[in-house]
Structures are given as structure tokens and as C-alpha cells.
Amino acid sequence: MKSLVLAEHEGGAIKDATLAAVTAAGKLGGEVDLLVVGSGVDAAAQAGAQIAGVSRVLVADDPAFDHALPENVAPLVVQLMGEHDAFVAPATSTGKNIAPRVAALLDVMQVSEILSVEAPNRFTRPIYAGNAIATVETGDPKLVCTVRATAFEKAARTGGSATVQPVGGAADGGLSQFVGAQQSHSERPELTSAKIIVSGGRALQNGENFKMLIEPLADKLGAAVGASRAAVDAGFVPNDYQVGQTGKIVAPEVYVAVGISGAIQHLAGMKDSKVIIAINKDEEAPIFQVADVGLVGDLFKLVPELTQKL
Amino acid sequence: MKVLVPVKRVIDYNVKPRVKADGTGVDLLNVKMSMNPFDEIAVEEAIRLKEKGAATEVIVVSIGEPKAQETLRTALAMGADRAILVAAAQEVEPLGVAKVLAAIVGEEQPGLVILGKQAIDDDSNQTGQMLAALTGRPQGTFASKIEVSGDAVEVTREVDGGLETVRLSLPAIVTTDLRLNEPRYASLPNIMKAKSKPLAQKTAADYGVDLSPRLRTVQVAEPSKRQAGVKVGSVDELIDRLRDLGVAA
Ligand SMILES: Cc1cc2nc3c(=O)[nH]c(=O)nc-3n(C[C@H](O)[C@H](O)[C@H](O)COP(=O)(O)OP(=O)(O)OC[C@H]3O[C@@H](n4cnc5c(N)ncnc54)[C@H](O)[C@@H]3O)c2cc1C
Ligand SMILES: Nc1ncnc2c1ncn2[C@@H]1O[C@H](COP(=O)(O)O)[C@@H](O)[C@H]1O
Numbered sequence: 001m002k003s004l005v006l007a008e009h010e011g012g013a014i015k016d017a018t019l020a021a022v023t024a025a026g027k028l029g030g031e032v033d034l035l036v037v038g039s040g041v042d043a044a045a046q047a048g049a050q051i052a053g054v055s056r057v058l059v060a061d062d063p064a065f066d067h068a069l070p071e072n073v074a075p076l077v078v079q080l081m082g083e084h085d086a087f088v089a090p091a092t093s094t095g096k097n098i099a100p101r102v103a104a105l106l107d108v109m110q111v112s113e114i115l116s117v118e119a120p121n122r123f124t125r126p127i128y129a130g131n132a133i134a135t136v137e138t139g140d141p142k143l144v145c146t147v148r149a150t151a152f153e154k155a156a157r158t159g160g161s162a163t164v165q166p167v168g169g170a171a172d173g174g175l176s177q178f179v180g181a182q183q184s185h186s187e188r189p190e191l192t193s194a195k196i197i198v199s200g201g202r203a204l205q206n207g208e209n210f211k212m213l214i215e216p217l218a219d220k221l222g223a224a225v226g227a228s229r230a231a232v233d234a235g236f237v238p239n240d241y242q243v244g245q246t247g248k249i250v251a252p253e254v255y256v257a258v259g260i261s262g263a264i265q266h267l268a269g270m271k272d273s274k275v276i277i278a279i280n281k282d283e284e285a286p287i288f289q290v291a292d293v294g295l296v297g298d299l300f301k302l303v304p305e306l307t308q309k310l
Numbered sequence: 311m312k313v314l315v316p317v318k319r320v321i322d323y324n325v326k327p328r329v330k331a332d333g334t335g336v337d338l339l340n341v342k343m344s345m346n347p348f349d350e351i352a353v354e355e356a357i358r359l360k361e362k363g364a365a366t367e368v369i370v371v372s373i374g375e376p377k378a379q380e381t382l383r384t385a386l387a388m389g390a391d392r393a394i395l396v397a398a399a400q401e402v403e404p405l406g407v408a409k410v411l412a413a414i415v416g417e418e419q420p421g422l423v424i425l426g427k428q429a430i431d432d433d434s435n436q437t438g439q440m441l442a443a444l445t446g447r448p449q450g451t452f453a454s455k456i457e458v459s460g461d462a463v464e465v466t467r468e469v470d471g472g473l474e475t476v477r478l479s480l481p482a483i484v485t486t487d488l489r490l491n492e493p494r495y496a497s498l499p500n501i502m503k504a505k506s507k508p509l510a511q512k513t514a515a516d517y518g519v520d521l522s523p524r525l526r527t528v529q530v531a532e533p534s535k536r537q538a539g540v541k542v543g544s545v546d547e548l549i550d551r552l553r554d555l556g557v558a559a
Pocket of ligand 1 (some may be wrong): 200201202203227228229230231242243244245246247248258259260261262263264265266269279280281282285297298299300323347348430
């Protein structure tokens with residue numbers, strides 16, 4: 001067994017979700033290679049070579065691979081799959097964009113968002129918004145899977161000594177072009193790797209309240225900020241704050257849900273948090289069925305008091 | 311330009327899924343079924359493109375059991391022009407669906423295929439990307455905005471770090487995210503009209519596609535349940551709890 005893991009990197013650093021994917025790939029047994037693509041990616045390649053458990057870092061240094069355009073990256077991966085048995089990608093927006101394109105080109109079914117490796121061809125994965133866990137077995141000759149980052153330990157960033165090897169080949173297919181990005185910038189910890197998260201829901205009523213109530217509380221706790229779909233749809237916060245079945249999957253030490261009812265789609269994204277704290281004025285709100293600590297009352301009164309007393 | 315929209319019949323998003331006692335799957339007997347919410351958004355977007363004059367015809371397709379006809383009729387009532395039902399007995403996988411869709415793309419030559427980003431039953435998030443691979447077309451996944459201009463389409467995508475815009479040459483494949491639009495409800499007259507819109511009945515064999523599954527479901531189990539904890543009576547008590555957890559000083 002030889003696996004190829006897609007590395008996500010930014011500013012020369014490898015992102016956390018990739019470290020979980022390396023761990024998952026290690027559980028398949030055999031060697032783990034890391035694929036770093038983009039232009040001027042030396043620093044990321046060097047960082048990748050330090051990761052414990054990585055044998056080789058394959059580097060495709062070409063502007064065609066910037067922004068991880070799937071039309072260009074997928075053919076490269078397919079070419080490398082000649083000498084690999086498994087392609088493993090983190091279940092991030094980048095991984096989800098590329099991996100199924102690779103799978104179809106290889107004529108195999110992808111196994112999405114694996115939670116565990118039971119055997120090299122057998123995995124568990126969530127279905128129906130995590131209300132059921134399926135154990136599936138693939139009979140395909142090659143494996144393509146994406147990995148839920150919260151379900152695997154992160155591989156250590158140091159301790160490895162992989163060789164770095166350039167790879168090339170497939171370049172710009174000319175089908176797509178990157179136009180621009182609107183990145184949300186924040187001084188706070190990143191949602192998917194934060195130890196504490198404070199999330200706000202529809203009850204916040206507007207973006208102003210979100211800023212004045214949720215953010216100061218998050219700052220006091222050194223927490224990242226998340227939101228329900230309703231809060232994102234209403235424009236209180238940007239799309240990348242959404243936690244849930246179709247947003248981000250988080251599992252922090254502490255998750256504080258403020259004015260969030262606890263729809264199954266929201267729970268799907270946060271119910272593996274270690275401790276859940278809920279503030280809601282409706283004592284029947286479903287969020288209380290999963291909360292370790294619940295406080296019933298008006299958030300407009302309780303949250304300022306909490307922030308002030310902390 | 312034709313627009314093709316694949317729609318899947320799934321458990322209604324308001325229903326809490328229950329795992330069958332024998333561990334073979336989720337109980338769908340007597341459960342409310344609806345169009346996958348992301349597919350409603352896809353149908354809406356296609357209809358808007360037609361209303362704007364960017365599209366000439368909206369074709370909806372579903373691969374599944376005969377009851378998927380209801381889902382197709384819903385799409386027709388929203389404003390799609392015609393429908394194709396590809397009968398399939400067993401549960402179909404994204405790869406098989408993508409192969410059928412690729413064959414239909416070959417026949418119909420749509421300028422755009424708009425799919426949902428994810429079916430809320432299998433939560434695969436694969437079919438659109440696979441279809442793009444099989445047809446050699448560019449893909450704009452998780453779209454929150456679509457703008458067709460000339461021989462290209464600009465797609466704004468919801469990604470982990472915010473938003474990203476890509477320019478794809480047409481023909482292209484797009485998958486929808488939640489913020490793309492708010493789907494309309496079909497009016498009663500339109501529901502009546504939809505009954506006489508064309509609905510073609512096909513089989514996978516008509517397209518030369520083998521739908522045998524590649525994945526075998528060994529078991530379906532309930533996730534570990536969380537226990538409801540305690541309710542505290544005041545902010546002070548909550549802070550005590552936070553202290554116990556080492557979260558507050
Ligand atoms: C296809 C699909 C995908 C989805 N994906 C997601 C997803 O990824 N993430 C997600 O979150 N949702 C998702 N949803 C939406 C989900 O179904 C719910 O609609 C959403 O989570 C509700 O958000 P909310 O809890 O903020 O709002 P509501 O359900 O309206 O709840 C607001 C809560 O605030 C409480 N409240 C009101 N005022 C106060 C006050 N003054 N003080 C204290 N409490 C107060 C109320 O009691 C209520 O419980 C999805 C839905 C669909 C159809
Ligand atoms: N059986 C099907 N019939 C029609 N469209 C489907 C079917 N399965 C998946 N799709 C389309 O593919 C999208 C993504 O599904 P999935 O890859 O299963 O998460 C859905 O939102 C639909 O647009």
C-alpha cells in the first residue's frame with residue numbers, strides 16, 4: 001500500500017486538516033507521500049518533509065497549480081496514481097473539490113469524509129447529517145477518500161525526514177481561471193482548529209448585535225467565532241462562519257451556542273465537541289438535549305453579564 | 311443554451327432520520343420525502359437564467375425509483391420545461407449517477423449543468439465534480455453566485471476561507487451552495503400545468519451505463535448519543551462551570 005496525500009498550504013505552512021489526512025493515510029498501512037502543488041512552494045515542501053510519517057514530498061511547482069484549480073490538479077494526481085494505491089485528501093473545500101474529480105477519472109467511487117479506517121478497504125463515514133454512521137467497503141482497485149479532520153489525531157509537524165522530489169507533467173488545461181478571492185481575515189483562532197468556539201444564531205437579530213455580544217465574549221475566552229446557517233443567511237457574518245452538516249465540522253474542547261435552536265443540520269457540525277454550553281430563552285430548544293451545561297434566558301441580558309464577569 | 315438540472319428525491323430535511331434496528335440502513339418507510347434542498351436551489355437558478363434570457367430551456371433529470379417522478383413534477387411546477395426519469399431499482403452511487411448524466415450531457419449538449427453540492431442523505435458531495443471529470447468540463451462547486459457572459463461563466467464559490475471567484479469556459483458544471491438564491495414555491499396553476507409537461511422514461515441501459523455499486527454497506531449504526539447535561543440558574547453558576555473546565559480564570 002502506497003498513499004498520496006494532498007497537502008493544503010498557506011504562506012509556506014501546512015494546514016492542520018492535512019495533518020489529520022496524513023494520520024488517516026498512515027492507518028492504511030505502507031508508505032505515505034505528500035503532494036504539494038502551486039508556484040514557489042519550497043517552504044511548504046520543506047515543512048511537509050518534517051511531518052512525522054511522510055516518506056516523500058512530491059512537489060509540482062507550476063503556476064497552473066496555484067489556487068488548486070481541480071481542472072489542472074486532478075490530471076496530475078491521476079498521473080501520480082500510477083504508482084500509488086490510495087489518494088487521500090482532507091475533507092475541506094479544496095479536498096472536496098479535487099478528490100471526486102480524481103476518483104471519476106480513475107473510475108472509482110470516492111469514500112467521503114471517513115471517520116475511521118477499519119481495514120485498508122473498510123471505513124466508517126457519517127450519512128444523513130451524522131444521524132447514522134455507515135461502515136462501507138470498497139471493491140475498487142484504487143482508493144480515493146476524503147478525511148474528516150476532527151476524527152483523526154494530527155500528525156506531528158516535526159520528527160519526519162522525507163525526501164523532496166519534483167514532479168511535473170500535466171499543466172494548464174485552459175478550462176478555468178482564478179479571478180479573485182474575498183478572504184475573511186480575523187485575529188481570532190481558526191474555527192476548525194480552535195479549542196473554544198462561541199457561535200451565534202438567528203436570535204442575534206443583526207450583525208451589530210453579533211459584533212457587540214458574541215465577539216467580546218469570544219475575545220474574553222480566546223475563542224473562535226462560529227454561526228448557524230440562519231445567522232449567515234441573514235448576513236450577520238460571512239459564509240465561512242457556518243458550522244454544520246453543510247458548513248464546517250468542529251470538535252473543540254468547549255462549544256458555546258448562543259441563540260441557536262439546535263437543528264439537526266447544526267448539530268451535525270458540532271456534536272462531537274467535548275463540552276457544549278447553550279444559552280437559549282426557550283427551555284425546550286433541542287440544543288439543550290445535547291448541551292452539558294444549559295442556561296435558560298434572554299441572551300441580550302445574559303451574554304453581556306457573562307462577558308463582564310469573566 | 312440549455313441548462314440541465316439533476317434532482318434527487320431524499321428524506322425531507324425536517325425529518326429526523328432513524329436507523330433501522332437490523333443495521334441495514336435508515337428507515338424510509340412512511341417518511342416524508344422531498345427534493346434535495348440544494349437541488350431546489352439549482353432548479354431555481356436555472357429558471358432565473360431562463361427568465362433573464364441567458365438560457366433557452368431547463369431540463370430536469372432524476373435517477374431513481376418511479377416515485378422520483380414526484381420530484382421531477384415539482385421541478386416542472388417551479389418552471390422547468392421537461393423532465394427525464396432514469397429508472398433505477400437499487401440505491402445509486404454518485405459515480406453511477408455521474409455516468410448516466412454524462413451520457414445525457416452527450417445527447418442534450420447543455421451549456422450548463424447545475425447540481426446540488428451535496429445530497430442530504432448520502433452526504434457524498436461528489437456527483438458534480440465527477441460529472442465534470444467524465445465530460446472534461448470545468449467545474450464551479452459550492453456556488454453562491456453565477457454570472458454567464460458570452461462563452462464563459464463566473465462562479466463565486468463558498469470556500470473554507472471565505473469566497474473565491476473562478477471563470478470557467480462554457481460548457482461548464484456548477485454545484486449550488488445555500489446562499490445562491492431562495493427557491494420559489496410552485497403556484498397552484500403551475501402545479502396543474504406541470505402535469506402536462508413532457509416527462510421521458512428511460513433506463514440506465516438506454517445510456518449503456520452499469521449502475522452496480524462499487525461500495526458495499528456493511529452496516530449502518532446510530533452514532534454515540536450525547537446525554538443532556540444540567541441546567542444552571544445564573545451566569546455565576548455558568549462561570550463556576552467554566553472554571554471547572556479550565557476555560558475561565
Ligand atoms: C440543506 C440544508 C442545509 C443546512 N445546513 C446547515 C448548517 O450547515 N448549519 C446550520 O447551522 N444550519 C443548517 N441548516 C439550517 C437549519 O435547518 C436551521 O434552520 C438553522 O440551523 C437554524 O438556525 P438558528 O438556530 O440560528 O435559528 P432558529 O432555529 O430560528 O433558532 C433561534 C433560537 O434562538 C432562541 N432565541 C431567540 N431569541 C432569544 C433571546 N433573546 N435569547 C436567547 N435565545 C433566544 C430561540 O429560542 C431559538 O431556539 C441547513 C438547512 C438545510 C435545509
Ligand atoms: N439519483 C440522483 N438523481 C439525480 N441527481 C442526483 C442523484 N444523485 C445525486 N444527484 C445530484 O448530485 C448532487 C450531489 O449529490 P451527492 O454527490 O450524492 O452528494 C445532488 O444535489 C443532485 O443534484
